[in-house]
Amino acid sequence: MDKALLSTRNLHRSFGGVHAVKDVSFHVPTGAIKAVIGPNGAGKTTLFNLIAGTLTPHQGQVIFRGQPITGHKPHAVAALGIARTFQTTKLFPHMTVLENVMMGRHTRTRSGFLAGMFNAPWTWREQRQTEAKARAILEELGLTAHTNETACNLPFGRQRLVEFARALATEPSLLLLDEPAAGLNIYETQQLSQLILKIRDTGITCLVVEHDMSLVMNISDEVVVLDQGHKIAEGPPAAIQRNPEVIRVYLGDEHA
Amino acid sequence: MRLRIYYPVLATAVLIVLLHLALAYADATYYMTQITMSAYYALVVIGLCLLMGYAGQASLGHAGFFAIGGYTAAVLTTYNLRPYADAPFVSLCRALGLTMQWKDLYGTDILSFTPWAAFGSALLLTGLIALVIGASVIRLKGHYLAMATLGFGLIVYRIALGTPVLGRADGISNVPPFHLLGSLQVNGRAPFRIQNYYLAWVVVLIAMVLALNLVHSRVGRALRSIHENEEAAHSLGVNTYRYKLAVFVLSAIFAAMGGALLTHYSGSIGPAEATVMKSVRYVAIVAVGGMANLWGAMVMGILLNFLSLRGVFGSFDDTVFGAILIMMMIFAPQGLLRVPRLRALGSLVSRRSHA
Numbered sequence: 001m002d003k004a005l006l007s008t009r010n011l012h013r014s015f016g017g018v019h020a021v022k023d024v025s026f027h028v029p030t031g032a033i034k035a036v037i038g039p040n041g042a043g044k045t046t047l048f049n050l051i052a053g054t055l056t057p058h059q060g061q062v063i064f065r066g067q068p069i070t071g072h073k074p075h076a077v078a079a080l081g082i083a084r085t086f087q088t089t090k091l092f093p094h095m096t097v098l099e100n101v102m103m104g105r106h107t108r109t110r111s112g113f114l115a116g117m118f119n120a121p122w123t124w125r126e127q128r129q130t131e132a133k134a135r136a137i138l139e140e141l142g143l144t145a146h147t148n149e150t151a152c153n154l155p156f157g158r159q160r161l162v163e164f165a166r167a168l169a170t171e172p173s174l175l176l177l178d179e180p181a182a183g184l185n186i187y188e189t190q191q192l193s194q195l196i197l198k199i200r201d202t203g204i205t206c207l208v209v210e211h212d213m214s215l216v217m218n219i220s221d222e223v224v225v226l227d228q229g230h231k232i233a234e235g236p237p238a239a240i241q242r243n244p245e246v247i248r249v250y251l252g253d254e255h256a
Numbered sequence: 257m258r259l260r261i262y263y264p265v266l267a268t269a270v271l272i273v274l275l276h277l278a279l280a281y282a283d284a285t286y287y288m289t290q291i292t293m294s295a296y297y298a299l300v301v302i303g304l305c306l307l308m309g310y311a312g313q314a315s316l317g318h319a320g321f322f323a324i325g326g327y328t329a330a331v332l333t334t335y336n337l338r339p340y341a342d343a344p345f346v347s348l349c350r351a352l353g354l355t356m357q358w359k360d361l362y363g364t365d366i367l368s369f370t371p372w373a374a375f376g377s378a379l380l381l382t383g384l385i386a387l388v389i390g391a392s393v394i395r396l397k398g399h400y401l402a403m404a405t406l407g408f409g410l411i412v413y414r415i416a417l418g419t420p421v422l423g424r425a426d427g428i429s430n431v432p433p434f435h436l437l438g439s440l441q442v443n444g445r446a447p448f449r450i451q452n453y454y455l456a457w458v459v460v461l462i463a464m465v466l467a468l469n470l471v472h473s474r475v476g477r478a479l480r481s482i483h484e485n486e487e488a489a490h491s492l493g494v495n496t497y498r499y500k501l502a503v504f505v506l507s508a509i510f511a512a513m514g515g516a517l518l519t520h521y522s523g524s525i526g527p528a529e530a531t532v533m534k535s536v537r538y539v540a541i542v543a544v545g546g547m548a549n550l551w552g553a554m555v556m557g558i559l560l561n562f563l564s565l566r567g568v569f570g571s572f573d574d575t576v577f578g579a580i581l582i583m584m585m586i587f588a589p590q591g592l593l594r595v596p597r598l599r600a601l602g603s604l605v606s607r608r609s610h611a
Contacts, residue, residue, distance in 0.1 A: 052491060054487070054491075073490070073495075074487075074490040074491045075490055075491075075492075075493050075494055075495045075496070078490075078491055078492055078493035079493050083491075083492075084491050086487075086488070086491075090485050090487060090488040090491075091485070091488070092480070092481050092484035092485055092488065092489075093484055093485070094484060095477075095480060095481070095484060099477060102477060103477060103478070103481050103489070103492055103494075104492060106474070106478060106492050106493045106494055107492070107493035109474050111473060111474045111475065112475060113470070113475050113502055113506065115473070116469060116470045116473030116474060116475040116476060117466045117467075117469050117470045117473075118466070118469065119469040119473070123473060123474070126474070127473070127474070130474070166492070170492065170493065
């Protein structure tokens with residue numbers, strides 16, 4: 001499968017005696033929306049952190065564009081074009097919405113300490129471009145009205161949207177979304193589905209860890225199901241919905 | 257562009273001249289001596305403000321860096337190289353013009369390094385030490401980092417107090433003036449008072465411009481993002497370890513600059529400059545200045561050090577700074593400007609937009 005943008009091979013990570021992620025292999029095809037689902041404690045977020053570099057796997061490999069990125073630190077992973085959002089939104093609370101999104105341009109800009117201290121003329125254009133790009137993304141996501149607001153003053157749903165904007169500002173080729181629907185109401189979740197589809201249509205591959213089944217079934221092209229660290233199923237959403245093992249894990253044995 | 261951030265620099269320049277005129281009118285130009293000294297202490301505070309206020313990393317060891325800068329400048333400009341004048345290294349330095357001949361107070365002929373060479377070495381040495389210390393401790397978070405840097409400060413103090421070449425408890429005196437250019441010199445004697453008043457202010461304002469530029473740049477934004485949410489900053493591609501280390505070293509160099517210049521100005525340095533209470537004082541000043549507020553830090557740095565040097569706090573000097581720190585941590589840990597009622601007041605003086 002050389003069309004895969006991201007693959008994991010026999011990924012393994014344990015905490016003490018608990019195998020949080022055990023022998024998990026899957027591919028994320030370029031241009032697709034792939035979802036990772038599973039009950040609480042299935043190892044979804046651990047898997048995510050292994051890909052994003054927040055955690056180092058004990059065994060196995062993460063491969064991005066055919067190159068192993070196993071054990072890369074988060075900043076190095078980000079520099080390769082992998083952006084992420086967090087389960088609990090992690091904005092820079094006392095910075096403005098604009099500054100938050102401008103931070104997304106970090107890997108796409110260069111000026112360092114000396115250039116900054118001496119206000120080198122070539123940094124001015126970079127600063128202008130950073131700001132213009134951030135404003136364009138805010139406009140695309142309908143956040144223009146909040147541009148100069150302090151991030152922590154926004155309602156929760158908007159904060160999540162700003163986090164999306166910040167991730168998109170990195171111009172990623174792969175977007176990792178950690179439970180994007182957590183804490184959102186039905187209406188907001190629907191809007192979010194549309195947004196994720198729109199993002200996919202601009203050519204950004206998405207890997208979504210999600211609890212909300214309706215969201216996953218509506219938007220994803222492929223689904224991986226985890227249970228207690230193991231991959232128990234993988235396939236298109238319709239097949240996953242009929243998979244007896246998945247039903248057993250989610251609803252209990254009597255429904256299977 | 258962004259010229260707005262320089263307006264306060266111009267305003268300060270005007271105030272500096274007005275202050276000079278006022279002191280001359282009141283026949284109190286002797287205050288200028290303490291103002292000059294306070295300005296050099298303010299350099300430490302400006303650097304620490306970048307580290308603590310913006311990047312959110314505590315340091316209780318900055319008096320250590322100040323002392324390393326000061327002692328290096330003092331040793332290199334006072335240590336008599338005459339007995340080694342023909343040694344290869346010293347000959348080389350003489351050939352390169354890095355040494356000078358002068359007579360100390362007692363008329364002894366001294367061959368020592370020039371203040372410029374000493375100044376460069378002081379900044380370099382401090383930077384290297386900060387790099388080594390920082391590389392091992394900057395991964396620590398919150399009070400663990402504070403404790404590690406506190407330990408570093410204690411070590412520097414004990415070394416200063418116990419090393420013969422550093423003068424033990426007496427410190428080093430008889431440090432020559434620092435001839436910068438022509439007749440311009442860092443010199444604490446009365447005839448040079450006015451010149452040095454302006455010289456120190458120019459150094460402080462240059463430091464302020466560099467620091468302001470930095471906090472308004474891409475790097476400044478990244479530093480603040482580390483303070484606000486390190487994990488998110490890391491995920492956006494900020495090499496958090498390298499950024500924290502770089503700003504740690506930068507702030508140490510600011511401190512060393514203050515230490516070296518003040519040493520030439522007062523003509524001496526002693527272990528009192530390396531005490532932990534000095535480090536606490538710098539932290540307290542950054543806190544009371546508003547944490548992520550360079551102007552607040554600079555103004556408080558000069559004002560509080562000036563009052564302290566004038567002896568206003570009497571023998572309760574350290575008590576006052578300790579108390580300020582306790583009060584700040586209890587009532588306004590994010591800095592005075594984050595207290596809602598004072599924020600309105602703060603917005604009158606500084607616009608807190610960094611975009």
